Amino acid sequence: MAKITIVYYSSTGNTYQLALAAKEGAEAVGAEVRLRKAKELAPAVAIDSNPAWRKHLDATKDIPEATPDDLEWADGYIFGTPTRFGLPSAQLKQFIDLCGGKWFAGKLQDKVAGAFSGAGNIHGGQESTLLALQNVFYHWGAIIVPVGYTDPLLYAAGGNPYGVSYTDAQGADLPDEKLVASRYQGERIARYAKVISANLASLTAPGKE
Template structure:
């Protein structure tokens, strides 16, 4: 019987782009045979800031049913995909706060030997897509994780143009998540499941 991969998709999304990409990845991974936990990290911004931005407030309302990520989600998972909007070429403080709570698990070696991958969205065309994904991968390396990037392994990745992970350019909030981004998200999720299945099967056989 084929090994069923346990995949945690953990993200922070303000105005909803990252949430949409995460949902696309979750659906694609489930179709590829994975068991998926879709989780958002805790919000740190004050309610006044959220209410002042209609898109932010709408996304907060739309994702009230999405559970918040806990450390247990990482222990449970064979593979983890994390997503964050770009903040000055780096990940959001909300996702960073979640990562900073994982020191105990890291010290016990409980985050090692899992497959990790990342995705992002930015408001400007050259606003930190790659630097955000590379910054996120630094953490994965510290975990002792196995970083699986999509690379240029599918024709659609040449259209998307980012070998480090899925990234979306929302043109300052005027460009919704499109078919190019969704295709890239599907490719990345399927690739993560593929390699997590192979690695987990090898561990079981060892």
């Protein structure tokens, strides 16, 4: 059984919907999943200025906040965030910045990694946000598993090979095609995490051939 951690940030709920779908997909292939949210950094006055933001924050108050230990525990991880000027949200970025100790100790390497994102319009920075997260995975020595074009359902969801992405539905639920694609991404990450984690111990260390 693979262990998967999904770390996301969502202000009004769309990224959260994708996170839940990815969790369902990973669990469907037998993975144990930790769903974790990045800590909210915005002041109450900003949150309260948008009723949907406050509503979502209150509705998800029982979801645990992510810690670096959640990544060490996992065989694979998926990060989700809305785009902020073509970059990950500050909330998710702060969580990443807190993982320096685990990275330095080699606790984040050799794990399968993927990402999903969204923006307010079709060219709002989804791809650059996903690529920015993959830069983090490179530094950690993780094994990036993109969705690519590995299943026709990904075309129906917009065909983003770097990871599942959405265009903000302005408060509406995400289209089913996006949720199906996110479930697929969760399944794909979990399957590869299982294969790699099961074989790590049998790999020959460098210089020991």
